Amino acid sequence: MDVFIQTFVAGIxxxxxxxxxxxxxxLIMGVMKIINLAHGQLMMVAMYITYVLFEHLHxxxxxxxxxxxxxxxxxxxxxxKYLLNPLLKVDSILPENxxxxxxxxxxxxxxxxxxxxHSDYKSVRTGYSTxxxxxxxxxxxxxxxxxxxxxxxxxxxxxxFLLKTDIGKSVRATAQNKEAALLMGINAEWITILTYxxxxxxxxxxxxxLLPIYYLFPxxxxxxxxxxxxxxxxxxxxxxxxxILGGIVLGVAESLGATYISMILKxxxxxxxxxxxxxxxxxxxxxxxxx
Amino acid sequence: xxxxxWQTILIIALLLFPVMIGSDYxxxxxxxxxxxxxxxxxxxxxxxYTGQVSFGHAIFFGTGAYTAGLCVTKLGISAWWGMLLGGPxxxxxxxxxxxxxxxxxxxxxxxxxxxxGEIFRLVAIDWxxxxxxxEGILLIQSxxxxxxxxxxxxxxAAACMFAVYLVLNSKWGYYFVAIREDQDVAETIGIxxxxxKSLSLMISSYFTGMAGAFYMNYMAFIDPHxxxxxxxxxxxxxxxxxxxxxxxxxGPAVGAFIMVWLQEIFRSAFFGLLPxxxxxxxxxxxxxxxxFVIRYLANGIVGDWSKIVGPWFGxxxxxxxxxxxxx
Numbered sequence: 023m024d025v026f027i028q029t030f031v032a033g034i035x036x037x038x039x040x041x042x043x044x045x046x047x048x049l050i051m052g053v054m055k056i057i058n059l060a061h062g063q064l065m066m067v068a069m070y071i072t073y074v075l076f077e078h079l080h081x082x083x084x085x086x087x088x089x090x091x092x093x094x095x096x097x098x099x100x101x102x103k104y105l106l107n108p109l110l111k112v113d114s115i116l117p118e119n120x121x122x123x124x125x126x127x128x129x130x131x132x133x134x135x136x137x138x139x140h141s142d143y144k145s146v147r148t149g150y151s152t153x154x155x156x157x158x159x160x161x162x163x164x165x166x167x168x169x170x171x172x173x174x175x176x177x178x179x180x181x182x183f184l185l186k187t188d189i190g191k192s193v194r195a196t197a198q199n200k201e202a203a204l205l206m207g208i209n210a211e212w213i214t215i216l217t218y219x220x221x222x223x224x225x226x227x228x229x230x231x232l233l234p235i236y237y238l239f240p241x242x243x244x245x246x247x248x249x250x251x252x253x254x255x256x257x258x259x260x261x262x263x264x265x266i267l268g269g270i271v272l273g274v275a276e277s278l279g280a281t282y283i284s285m286i287l288k289x290x291x292x293x294x295x296x297x298x299x300x301x302x303x304x305x306x307x308x309x310x311x312x313x
Numbered sequence: 314x315x316x317x318x319w320q321t322i323l324i325i326a327l328l329l330f331p332v333m334i335g336s337d338y339x340x341x342x343x344x345x346x347x348x349x350x351x352x353x354x355x356x357x358x359x360x361x362y363t364g365q366v367s368f369g370h371a372i373f374f375g376t377g378a379y380t381a382g383l384c385v386t387k388l389g390i391s392a393w394w395g396m397l398l399g400g401p402x403x404x405x406x407x408x409x410x411x412x413x414x415x416x417x418x419x420x421x422x423x424x425x426x427x428x429x430g431e432i433f434r435l436v437a438i439d440w441x442x443x444x445x446x447x448e449g450i451l452l453i454q455s456x457x458x459x460x461x462x463x464x465x466x467x468x469x470a471a472a473c474m475f476a477v478y479l480v481l482n483s484k485w486g487y488y489f490v491a492i493r494e495d496q497d498v499a500e501t502i503g504i505x506x507x508x509x510k511s512l513s514l515m516i517s518s519y520f521t522g523m524a525g526a527f528y529m530n531y532m533a534f535i536d537p538h539x540x541x542x543x544x545x546x547x548x549x550x551x552x553x554x555x556x557x558x559x560x561x562x563x564g565p566a567v568g569a570f571i572m573v574w575l576q577e578i579f580r581s582a583f584f585g586l587l588p589x590x591x592x593x594x595x596x597x598x599x600x601x602x603x604x605f606v607i608r609y610l611a612n613g614i615v616g617d618w619s620k621i622v623g624p625w626f627g628x629x630x631x632x633x634x635x636x637x638x639x640x
Contacts, residue, residue: 055420056420057420057423057424105604105608108608109607109608109611112608112611113611114559114611114612115361115493115559115560115611115612115616116360116361116364116366116559116560118366118419118420118423119607119611121366121420121423122366122551122555122603122607123603123604123607123608125548125551125603126600126601126603126604126607127600127604128600129596129597129599129600129603130597130600130601130604132596133594133596133597133600134597136593137593137594137597244543244544248427248428248431251424251427252428255421255424284439286435286438286439287435287436287439289431289435290431290432290435290436290439293428293429293431293432293435294432296424296425296428297413297425297428297429297432300417300421300424300425300428301413301416304417304421
């Protein structure tokens, strides 16, 4: 039983960070109706920024959030402005052009990073990376707890932004109906740029928070892109509440899979859940909650 | 009439090429290019003409390759039987996947194919008793010379393109394009979108499976990371078709040669003329090329040919080749 609870707790904690990745993706998907297949790669870039700050300036990863998030916001906004938005005007056969563009962006980001830092594994080892405390027989990793806490704070902040501020309301309006939002005087193009920036910044936060407990190499982006869209689908496209649920479900499912099935098939568990959701619950978890 | 002219020249050139050029290195690159013509054309039939963007063609490629490999390790017969069996097995897998995925549309379909592709790769790694896991399957090549492989690849590529050409000029082709343009309207005028999407996927997976079986026979070594790779197979298939031109008959063929050559030129650092670090840049070049092509040549090199040569030769743009037939 202890093993089960331990697995469950670890799953929920990692799920909090997954939720951050998922919320970023779901925002982008809600507003632009595209899958951002560069999401994990943006996260990877943020991780490298944090790594450089830690290695050369000895900045604590949690303070690096203050650098990594704004830089990724700018990077995301530029990508949206100069690469993704122009495609709306291009006449092409496949409507998935923007998605394929994000594949191209993902490749370029990965390769530029590989060029600079080479393929070897890096890690950021802080004093608290491996520190634990115990409640009964269950151990809690301190870095993971801090990360979970910051993730929750960021999520609350994001909800405040989306629900209470004018710009946040414009984002939600654009996601609901772009034409109607345009008629209400919302500059939809600007909103898409803002949203992509915001989504990238959230991915950056997740990456930075993961870094003290994870390792880093240029190809790490791919698996996280997969996770991000699994979460998004699990939660329901464009639903932020759903993305939180989806993140936690994925975290728990993965850690149960790793303990009880096999380490390699851990990722396959996520994919199988994803397929089942696509087939039996196409609207995602949000259709169950009716929010 | 002019069109038939350059096609004949092309076929004669390809037939004579390995006789004229003795170097095994160039023959090898041509064989790989021809293999990518098959995969790119099959992807193009499903995505470019039927509108179902698949990110999972590695499933069929890997299934074909493993069918051929398992013929040797499990059934004890020659891997060449895989050329017969690989296609049909991949086709069956395609049918099942289509049954699951064709209820999904657009981006959802694309995501589902990524997910299934990853499942196949992970299962192939984990199911050691069947696939040998990461150790892979190693065979002994039947021929030492590259010539038989070259002509086999050429025949397969020609057969694949001819099949796509036939399909596109039949009723099916028009149904496929109708589904791509607007699935609901296609349903309204009585086209069963599920049936025709499945047919398109069947043809596509059959040829991709053949290519996989050919790869097993030719390279004589496979492991799950090579043949079920998301990046090296599934995404490469997409790139091949996009660079050449989605929804054009010759696009994937042009794209395949461009991509394989680019890869090889960069991998060898311009045949050793440039410093070694250039060889690390080949994926970067692919990425930049994709961004450039999607941004400025949305219909690929073949699809936007008139746009490319127009400014130099000053011809009027006669037709905008986004209509899907033949080209």
